Amino acid sequence: MSAAPLRRHARYVIEVQHLTKSYGPARAVDDLSFAVRPGRVTGFLGPNGAGKSTTLRLLLGLGEPDAGRALLFGKPYRELADPLLRVGGLLEAKSTQRTRSAYHHLLWLARTHRIPRSRVREVLGMVGLSDVAERSSGGFSLGMSQRLGIAAALLGDPEVLLLDEPVNGLDPEGVHWLRNLLKERAAAGHTVLLSSHLMNEMAVTADHLVIIGRGRLLADTSLADFTAEHCRSVVRIRCHEPERLRGLLREAGAEAGPEPDGTLRVTGMESREVAKLARAHDIGFDELAGESTSLEEAFLEMTARETQFTAGSGAGPRGGAGHGAL
C-alpha cells in the first residue's frame, strides 16, 4: 500500500478493511470496508442478522476475522494500551454475573485500569443507577442493564464509543438522554459508532450512516445525502383539471397518478414547481401538500433489494420474480 491512502486514513479512528467472517457456511460479514471519523455520530445500520454485532465484536478483538482487518487508532484493539481509556464498548446489555451488584461490576472493571472508585460512583450517577447501585444486576430490567452497560462503556472516559443497539429497552427519557450524550461527545471531537436496526432512531441521532445488509456495505453516506438521494418528495395536489395537469406534469418529467380521494400524487417534482406549473396554465387548486417518503421506507427498500438480490442469485425458481436487477 502506498503512503497516500495511509495519510488519508489518519483522519479515521475506526477502520474496517475488507473484513470477512463466516460462521459455518454462513457469511456474517462479507468483504466489508468502511471508516469512521471523529466529531460526529455514525449510525451503523442494518436489519437483524446483517452483521453489525459481528463487526463490533471483531473491532473489540473478541474474535478473529477470516480475512481483512478491524482497526482502532490504526491498531487491532488487542494492541491498544489502556483500552478502556480509549474505547468504550457495549455489546450485550446482559453481560454481567447475576449476583454481583452494579457497583461491584463497575468496580472490578475499574480495577483493570486503576480507575478510582469515585469515577464508578460518577458514571452510576450519570446513567441514573445510583439508587440501585448495591442491587444485584441479575434483577435489572433490560433498560437498567442497558444503562449499566453504558456506564461501563463510559467508565474510562474514552474518546471512542462502540455501542451495539444501546437504545434497546431504554425508556423514552433514557433514549433522549443517551441521544444528547452521544451528540455532546461527538461535538467534543469524540468518535461515536452505534448500531441499530431502526432508521428512525438513527435519523434523529446520527450525522453519518454506514448501512450494511447480509454482511456487505450498502451505503456509507451522510444522513443529509442519504435523505436527498433516497427520499423522493411526494406532492399531493387537489385541482380542478387533474387530467390536464397530469399531462403537463408528464411532459415536465414528473410522474403523477390519481389517488382515491381525488387528489393527484406527484413524484419527481418539488411542491413549489408543481404550484408554478399549475398557475402557469391557469389550473386552479384548492390543496397542495408536500411530503417525503420516510427514511425508514428508503432504508427498508435498500435492504430489501439486497436481500432479494442474494436470494435470487442463489435459487433458480425464485430468481425469475421479475425484478429489474435480475
Add this chain to the structure above:
Amino acid sequence: MVPSETTAAASSGPSDSSDRSDSSGSSEPSQASGAVRSAGGSALPAVRGRATPAAIRAEWTKVRTLRSTLAVLVATFAVSIGLALISGISVGNALEADNGRVRPDFNPVDSGFNIVWYTQLGLVAFGVLLITGEFGSGMIRVSLAAVPRRGRLYLAKAAVCTAVTLPLAAVTVALSWLLDQEGLGEYGVPLDEPGVLRGMALGAVYLTLLALLAFGVATAVRSTAFALGAMYVFLFAVSPLSQAVPGLKDAARYLPDKAGIQALKVGADADPSLGPWGGILVVAGWTALALLIGWLSFRRREV
C-alpha cells in the same frame, strides 16, 4: 449505602445528569475538558506498564464480590473442619471400643489428612467457577474488552486462583488435621510427629494444584456443569475404579488425586516409590498439562 451526593444526583434523573458530569469532562464539550483530552485522550490517568497487577486486582475483586465463589470458599472451610472433628471423634470411639471397624494399620497422622479428599471437592468447584461463570453469563466479553491480552487475563485468573486457594488450603489442612487429632483424643498424636508439617505443607500445595487443574479443564470446557461433572466423575468414579481394576492399579497411582493424597501420608497409604515430593511433582505435571490445554483453548476462542 449510597453516598448522599450521588443519591441526590440520581434522583434528578438521567436526563439532566449530563449537565452534572462536566466536572469529569466526559460529556460536556467544554474547552477545559477538550484541553485535558488533547493531552492524552481520556482525562483519567494512564496505567501503562502496570496492566498485569491491575488485572490481578480486578480478578480478586470479582472473586470477593460474587456470592457463589465466596459461598464455595466458606463452605469448603466449614465442612472440612467440621468433618475433621466428627471423623476424629468417631474413629477415636471405634478405637476405644476396639470393635474391629478401624483398619489394623490405622495411622493417626494419615487420619488427619483424610479430610483433604473432601476439601478438594470445594476447591475444585472454586477453580471451575472462576472461569465458567464468565462464559455462562457472557461477562467474558466485558473482561476481554478490559483486558484484551488473553494471556494476561488467563494469568491473572490463575494467579488469583493460587492466591486464594493456597492460604485457605493451608489453614484448612492444618486446622482439620489438628481437629482430627483432637477428636481422636488419646489416640491422637502431637504436631511434632514426623511427617506432619511436611504433610500440611504438601496438602496445601496439592489442593492449590488441583484447583488450578480444575481451572484449566474448566477453561477448555467452558460450561460449569460439564467442568464440575468431569472433575467429580473423575474424583468419585474414574480414579477409585481404576484402582480397583487389577491391571490399572499400578498406573492409577499416577492419577493426580492419588499421587497427591498419597504424598501427604506416612503410613500404609504412602507410596514409597514416588515419595512425597515425587507425588507432588506428578500432580504439578497434571496441572501444567491442564493449564496448557485450557490456554490453547482460550487463546483463540471466539467469545
